[in-house]
Each structure stands twice: as C-alpha cells, then as structure tokens.
Amino acid sequence: MSDISPLEGIELIDCAKANADNDVVIVAERCGYGQDVTAFQTALxxxxxxxxxxxxxxxxxxxxxxxxxxxxxxxxxxxxxxNL
Structure with missing residues (x-):
C-alpha cells in the first residue's frame, strides 16, 4: 500500500473522478489503495x-x-x- 491511508466515501469518488482518464492501477494507487485494485473497486x-x-x-x-x-x-x- 502507499503511504496515505485509503480514501473512502465522497473523497474516494472525487479522487477517482479526477484520475478517471488513467489506468485503474494508477487510480487505485492515487486513491491510497496501492496495487490492491480489487479493494479499490469494491470501496468505490x-x-x-x-x-x-x-x-x-x-x-x-x-x-x-x-x-x-x-x-x-x-x-x-x-x-x-x-452570413450569420
């Protein structure tokens, strides 16, 4: 896991939305879930x-x-x- 604690609730949604154009692994990491994509997707x-x-x-x-x-x-x- 990364150094930050995993985001939850609206903060998680905001972070995921802000990074949604990236790969899911990158989004999970930026939201504090490290490489645990399954936990990130479940929480989201x-x-x-x-x-x-x-x-x-x-x-x-x-x-x-x-x-x-x-x-x-x-x-x-x-x-x-x-000609308008």
Missing amino acids: QQACTDIGINVEAIADLITPQQRVMTQGGLSISPDTAS
Whole structure:
C-alpha cells in the first residue's frame, strides 16, 4: 500500500473522478489503495452506492463536460462575415 491511508466515501469518488482518464492501477494507487485494485473497486462501488449512483467502470465518472475539456471543443463560426 502507499503511504496515505485509503480514501473512502465522497473523497474516494472525487479522487477517482479526477484520475478517471488513467489506468485503474494508477487510480487505485492515487486513491491510497496501492496495487490492491480489487479493494479499490469494491470501496468505490460501495461509496457510489452510498450516495445513490450506479458506476460500472471508472470511466462512468467522467462527465461529458470533462470529455469536452480534455478533447477540445468545437469551433463554431459563420461561413462568412455577412452570413450569420
């Protein structure tokens, strides 16, 4: 295990969400579970159940807004200066 104690509850969900674009092993380590991915996934499932959300995978924590921010948005502009 890592030097920090494993996160629980909303802190665990926040940490997992902030790192959700990484591999599950990295997310587990950053949330204080070291290489124990099974314990991390169990704790995350329980934390999500406790607040009433259903999460099948860590990627489910990524919101559409976060995806746009990391992938870049669309540039929308008129075809010409006179045609809005």
